[in-house]
Amino acid sequence: MSQPAIAVLLAAVLSVFATGAQARTAAPPPQHWVTSWGTAVQVPEPANELPTERWHDASLRQIVQVSLGGQELRVRLSNVFGSGPLTIDHATVALALASGRADIDPASLRALSFAGRASVTIPAGAAYYSDPVMLEHRAFADMAVSFHTAQAPQGQTGHPGSRSTSFYTGGDKVGEAAWPDAGKVAHWYQLADIEVLAPAAVGAVVALGDSITDGHGATTDGNDRWTDALAHRAAAAGTPLAVVNAGIGGGRMLRDGLGPNLAARFDRDTLARSGVTHAIVLIGVNDLGSQHRAGEDSPAARKAMVDALMDAHRQLVERAHAHGICVIGATIAPYVGSDYYHPDPTNEADRQALNSWIRGSKVFDAVADVDAAVRDPAHPERMLAALDGGDHLHPNPAGYRAIAAAIPLDALRHCALHR
DSSP states (O other), X not given: OOHHHHHHHHHHHHHHHHHHHXXXXXXXXXXXXXXXXXXXXXXXXXXXXXXXXXXXXEEEXXXXXXXXXXXXXXXXXXXXTOSSOEEEOEEEEEEBSSTTOOOBOGGGOEEOOBTTBSOEEEOTTOEEEOOOEEEEEOTTOEEEEEEEESSOOSSOOEESOOOSOEEEEESSOTTOSOOTTOEEESOEESEEEEEEEEETTOEEEEEEESHHHHTTTSOTTXXXXXXXXXXXXXHHTTOOEEEEEEEOTTOOSSSOSSSOOHHHHHIIIIITSTTEEEEEEEXXXXXXXXXXXXXXXXXXXXXXXXXXXXXXXXHHHHHHHHTTOEEEEEOOOOOTTOTTTOOOHHHHHHHHHHHHHHHHSOOSSEEEOHHHHHEETTEEEEEOGGGBOSSSSSBOHHHHHHHHHHSOHHHHHOOGGGO
């Protein structure tokens, strides 16, 4: 064999070895934590608190549906509204057999730890992550988070509008698969998030709003809020995306209601969450309605309210953009006929003025025209009867699907801030 031929052969052999070495040392695809499920925490009003005796040497199992599949996850427990330390002395996560049932798949049961310890004490005002655990699961899996407490928290942190059944029982039962005699309550307590380790290209959108986002009129354990429908729509379109519902029933942009005002809770519910790339803001009906129902309803006061809502939206967008988060502004659905707010033409004019500004101000990265999606074309000040939950304020599940269809998927796939 000639020397040139030998040189060519040697180069080929070395190339094969180099390629193999590169394959063995190639870094795995980048991943990050993404909030796969989350809620907006608040102080439960007295009627929605878990009675003190349900915390004493007791276990609580809460069922949530995650947006994303994966293999590794972590749980965040919250004591944000506690006035003293909260001690959780044993906690687990598992795949629930179904929404609305306390039973879990025993093969999926994983003990949660905190810095390697089974128990954790969370300071007042704080929220703590568990250590990561390996638990393979699919998108839209029902997860059960269970924990045992020796005594009641000093001030409960929860989410009353869960639209999901939670279960309680005496003693430390968090490691047991079946809870045949468990009590039931349709609220969440001390639970903030479940995060999954996901590819770097996968993000989360936080939906911020009031009872329409929270899901008033949705089916308990049915997972048919508009945020659920949006998550399924995105998945069907090949857009892997977590959707986090941060709605609070009775919520307002400017003033506290049943929970903190949105301007105050925006950082905790959006900026502090892992993997958030987008936010959808659908709020204002309770601000406008309360002004008409119980506030000063003069022209000057009404104009000041609309101006303040515009200013607050601008502030949220500025704060989101500073963290690389795109914001979709959503128009407010019609509510003439509401037995609670009894809106008159002036109140309707304020809604139209705010909606026109949301559509045309260019403040938002995109607009979701919820108003157009659910209004009656013949009577645009009213919700279409087929989408109305019955109180002329909240949609039914079909109405929630219409809202989800109004969210522009292209705006969730692309964002100028991420180019």
